[in-house]
Amino acid sequence: MEYDVIVVGGGPAGIAAALGASRTGAKTLLIEEYSFLGGMLTAGLVAHYDPVQQIEVSGIAYEIYEKLKSAGAIKEFDQNNEPMPFNYWQGGCGIDSEYFKLLAFSLMKEANVSLLLRTVMINAITDNNKLIGIEVHNKSGNQIIKAKCFIDATGDGDLAAYSGAEFFEGYTEDGQCMASSLCFNIGGVNVEELYNYIENNPAELGNHPTQGKYIRNVHKASIIQGFYSLIEKARECGDLSFSLPESGIGMVQLPISGTFHINAVRLPNKNPIDGNDMTELSIIEHSYVNELYKFIRKYIPGCQNSFIMSIAPQVGVRESRRIKGEYVLSVEDIEKGVNFADSIVRNKWAHTDMHSGTGMGWSFRFIEGPFYIPYRSLIPQKIDNLLICGRCISATREAMASIRIMPICSEIGEAAGVAAAIAVRNDCVPRAIDISELQTVLTNYGVRI
Template identity: 30%
Template sequence: MNQVFSVVEEAARRTPVRYDCDVIVLGAGSAGAAAALAAARQGARVLLIERHGFVGGIMSACSLGTICGLYGIDANDEPYSLVGGIPAEVVERLHALGGAAAPKRWVGAVTVPYDLFLLKVAFDELLREAGVRVALHAQFVAVSSAHGRVEAVFIEDKSGRWAARAPMIIDATGDADVVHAAGGAFEYDLSTLQLPTTTFRLGGVSEAVARSVGRDQLKEMLEVANERGAGLPRTCGGVYFQTPGTPHLNLTRITRNGNPPNPLDTFELSDAEFEGRRQVLAYHKAFREFVPGYTDAFVVDSGIHIGVRESRRVIGDYQLTLSDVQDGRRFEDPIALCSWPVEVHESGTQTRWDWLPPGVFYQLPWRCLLPRGLANVIVAGRCLSATHDAHGSVRVTATCMAMGQAAGTAAALAAAGQLSDIRALDYQILRESLVAQGCLLDADPARTAATSCCE
């Protein structure tokens, strides 16, 4: 961050409280939306704050192209369900809207391609049906806190600055903004952060021809492009079709002088946005010249902002580790399951993929959502408590939504019980509620086989 050499004094102010409720959720990405839904369905009065004009976060703003983490692969090389509850319901709603393709087998995983616009509609419908009060175009800026409790959050929008109060707060900002503002514990090592990506879509593609190009073939073609001066930073990545003839591409890789750009620095992030769009043009040119099916391709759009994979990670009551992931560890307080590989986007043209053995999955403990030093704040999404390597596995969409459902359910139960500290909530009560909502806290591949056939 740039050093500040001088200051400007601000006058003291009195901020109006525009909303009192039971649960406030900051950030309406996949985790935040699921948290708000779960809390409202438990009878809580919920306020959901989001800086964009839509819900879905990275899924909607950048388009991930496909929903990851819903399935595992068993010892017989067959998919089985790892996530139920709200994530599965979102997929069902997408199917009903015509916004999700059949599950797609991809190397050692199964993913679900989705339509960017219809995902926004699906979340709109679900949140309205649940009675969540949503404040879009509203930016979280600060907290009022004392003795480890957040008493109020401060919001700024076109009308000015206002406050909201609730006994339970969920930080689903992705960057742990609430935890940071309230003085909670977190880690942030700029030197090890995963590199961000500008995602984009192409139109005018001959889909049948393009789909015939396998992952390894595409890598070879892009490496040939580089040999001829294309200057592509990454030659192995994802190309997903949901809308006919309009693939989503996850390929760019943004660095700053060979290092990760600082996602918490406005100026470095702005430079990264420029670089991302420059890379989109370079990939567009390379695909037209070197990849079959893309001769007449054109750029439809890119994400509305760069896709940040990692920033602050809270230090919670438990920190998920790489050995927990690789060993398929079980815990006494599980709230979600995951078998996604350790996917780390580092410097170089390749991506690190450490695949779990077939049939192996791990449980995510509830304690990973409880930041040290704060009594009434729960986190959900990619800012959870996990080491850098473990984070490369657990940060995927379906798992983030499962975290959100657990966080929202717990917050509603704690508010209803008038608990001053979220840690006073009996985990068994939380577990029973999650199971009743269809969440999977353990799995038997033989009993949870995926019913949909993969492409």
């Protein structure tokens, strides 16, 4: 089997990379370890598609948003007359992640992307800094698959790391990676009762002890986050034994009435690229979900008849490897809005969303944009025919905390896919392509750069 472009990892970045490469004429294969695509959006049940980026989000990230919207697979909140920039909790939408799986398959089919599912990439075959092939494992056993160009969209930077690329890890800099969280969805919520409670107890929500008040209008808020006094009460009664993040319990309303996504549990001091740590995380966080769900039913008004609809197939990983590339994007670049000559992503504004790795702390900071991502952050040092995209691109921790949200990962992925196709077409390595050609193709696809 030989392809022009192989994309490893079918999350928001990998989906866009495969579409970008195939639509630009490359014979493309997308490899994914699950039997469905979506990455954190589906396997992690991360249901919140960032609001603010939608205003400026473009290309495949916007196409996905529009398609979800036209299918009724989005719970959107009217943001008219909200002061700008409105914040993360106030705006945005809840996504039906099951529908997203169907959409992802139809997008792949339309673009003629070949798929290899339930397949894990386990090794890289290199020769003098050139990536020749990858070794994958599935029910057929181990196989080697070759391509002219590869894209690492694994989130964890597995392919780049296996190829020998250097990388940063959160915990090598300051002893921690952001904590991982097991998300779940509940149904059967009496929304009116829940919102009445919140309206009558405004201090319960978005009133973060150190970060200030975020939610202006609960009826417009896509994320309702807090429930501080209820948590306190349950603790006193012995109904909550584990620690919750200082932001409290996050609930995102989903398109089907009475259904919510819950993001709250976490276990500090674990390494997301360590098999034993991930096993421990999975076991312990499932027990936390069990306890939290009982808490939700007993304490949160409107949730007394709720039930668990689904628990994410995997613990959601916020941070692991960041591959060292030709350029390391910094938060100062984002703050100053440095407009790189090789910019491939432009977004209106950013936020750094850092969750503690050693405790339950959390810091959140808004950065007014625009900000840009350079193509060089997608090119690993040394390895020639490999591009990286999504949350593992070359960036500092704080910059990664800004670019890791799904629409931006998708925008980065699209650029990587188009760049790989151009490299194959011009018979050169990705770092040698003509940047203006890449930018022209992206612009023609409707991407703002």
